[in-house]
Amino acid sequence: MRFNHGWKNHKYPVFAEEPHKLACDRSRARTQPGCRLTRRPNRRQDPHRHSCLSVERASRSSTRIQASTSPTPAKKSIAADFRAFLATKTALLKFADLGFRTPTGDRTARITAGNGIPGERLPAPLGQPTDDVLNDLPAVWRTLRKxxxxxxxxxxxxxxxxxxxxxxxxxxxxxxxxxxxxxxxxxxxxxxxxxxxxxxxxxxxxxxxxxxxxxxxxxxxxxxxxxxxxxxxxxxxxxxxxxxxxxxxxxxxxxxxxxxxxxxxxxxxxxxxxxxxxxxxxxxxxxxxxxxxxxxxxxxxxxxxxxxxxxxxxxxxxxxxxxxxxxxxxxxxxxxxxxxxxxxxxx
CATH class of the missing domain: 3.40.50.410 (von Willebrand factor, type A domain)
Incomplete structure (x- = not known):
């Protein structure tokens, strides 16, 4: 998994296995074999308010997703273990050292005006990506990658x-x-x-x-x-x-x-x-x-x-x-x- 820590001023860092491992859209989830929806975290149930998306492998042969392979039980277990680790004291201290706020949105020692963060007001939260955005990401990734x-x-x-x-x-x-x-x-x-x-x-x-x-x-x-x-x-x-x-x-x-x-x-x-x-x-x-x-x-x-x-x-x-x-x-x-x-x- 990769941790996107480029969005330090926002409340929703994103965790994903790889850019091309994406979810299917809702309209095809019921009809396309092997196509499964991404689980979107419930903000009310997630006290850390950091979106953690478990996404599946998709075909690279098209700009739209054609097929999806369900992760193995071992991969699901690894993803669950990693998600649990993110809530541990060790991980939260590491987040603070990297410039992230606490799970409740409070500033930490690294979040200062000297580091380019004026005031205490949080930026507006990023919205959840739509299914169309998730499906279009493979095509975008192909143009942006090295x-x-x-x-x-x-x-x-x-x-x-x-x-x-x-x-x-x-x-x-x-x-x-x-x-x-x-x-x-x-x-x-x-x-x-x-x-x-x-x-x-x-x-x-x-x-x-x-x-x-x-x-x-x-x-x-x-x-x-x-x-x-x-x-x-x-x-x-x-x-x-x-x-x-x-x-x-x-x-x-x-x-x-x-x-x-x-x-x-x-x-x-x-x-x-x-x-x-x-x-x-x-x-x-x-x-x-x-x-x-x-x-x-x-x-x-x-x-x-x-x-x-x-x-x-x-x-x-x-x-x-x-x-x-x-x-x-x-x-x-x-x-x-x-x-x-x-x-x-x-x-």
Whole structure:
């Protein structure tokens, strides 16, 4: 959860899991499967008068909410524990130190004219947001968030031609792991705005640059957008041999550092179903992580996706941790659509 303490002069700081995890509107709550309303705190029952909204995950593929996934019991329990903590003496003292008033609206030591708060009258309370506002927030967030400068790396080694169980396909119509990635490219690309810059490499025993990094809405000489070009190139990917994982990540990070955007989130997203196996010279894991964590170089985060049952999850997590990113697990390839949506939610 994130605590918005930018509204120090107001009585309603807002707690939310992430900007895109929002509630559904009342008109669709009864008819849309999985769509649930946000619980709005009852001001008469809430002595602290700080709105604490528990909001659910929503689809990023549209400016309006299309689907909602109910939180697990564990997540509900965590949210309840956090809400209870906010009312403890420890939390209230922390609020006071940050410049908030007491639950009854009284000033604390940090609320002074010298800190820019004249007089003792409280500002007018902020009203509760309407359902339409909540539904429109995903579109607004996409325009206000920090832009992305991302290089996508997709493994096309021979094992990507295996089925979801990591076995040879029995029939030609059976989906391969690479086929499932192609089917999910919407989840991979739709989360980026037209101003986000995205490029694509695929790799096996070596890496190949399919699309140099460019704004998603920019036009190619053939008239197609970068977004359309990326989708077409992902559809055209074919299996090869070998997995030059460490070299590809190392080179991708070096490329991003060479074309670093100080106003964007600079990141690599790598999807692989294997381990570092190549016939060409390659850095080891220790050398790779040292390059990623080099304090003298611009920071590039590496988000890793362990795809299928045979991916080296420990090495991929070590790689992500070294760059202060996150490692994702798609052990069941049929879940790759959801996993890709979670990865792109970082941008």
């Amino acid at each position: 832009p992305a400068n991302v290089l996508l790396l997709i493994d096309t080694s021979g094992s990507m031609d295996f089925n979801a169980k990591g076995q040879q396909r029995v029939t030609a119509t059976e989906k391969s792991k690479l086929d499932l990635v192609k089917d999910a490219h919407g989840a991979l690309l739709d989360g980026f705005t037209d101003s986000d810059k995205v490029g694509l490499w695929h790799f096996s025993d070596h890496h190949t640059s399919d699309d140099t990094i460019a704004p998603m809405g920019s036009r190619k000489p053939d008239g197609t957008t970068q977004r359309q070009h990326l989708a077409a190139d992902i559809d055209d990917l074919d299996k090869d041999a070998g997995t030059a994982l460490y070299t590809t990540i190392d080179d991708a990070v070096a490329s991003l550092r060479h074309h670093y955007d100080t106003h964007a989130i600079n990141a690599v997203v790598v999807l692989t179903d294997g381990c570092n196996q190549t016939s060409t010279p390659s850095p080891g894991l220790e050398q790779l992580t040292a390059h990623l964590a080099d304090p003298d170089q611009p920071a590039v985060r590496v988000f890793t996706i362990a795809y299928g049952q045979d991916a080296c999850r420990t090495a991929l997590k070590t790689t992500a941790d070294a760059s202060h990113a996150h490692a994702y697990n798609a052990q069941d390839p049929h879940t790759i659509d959801n996993v890709l949506t979670n990865v792109i939610s970082n941008f």
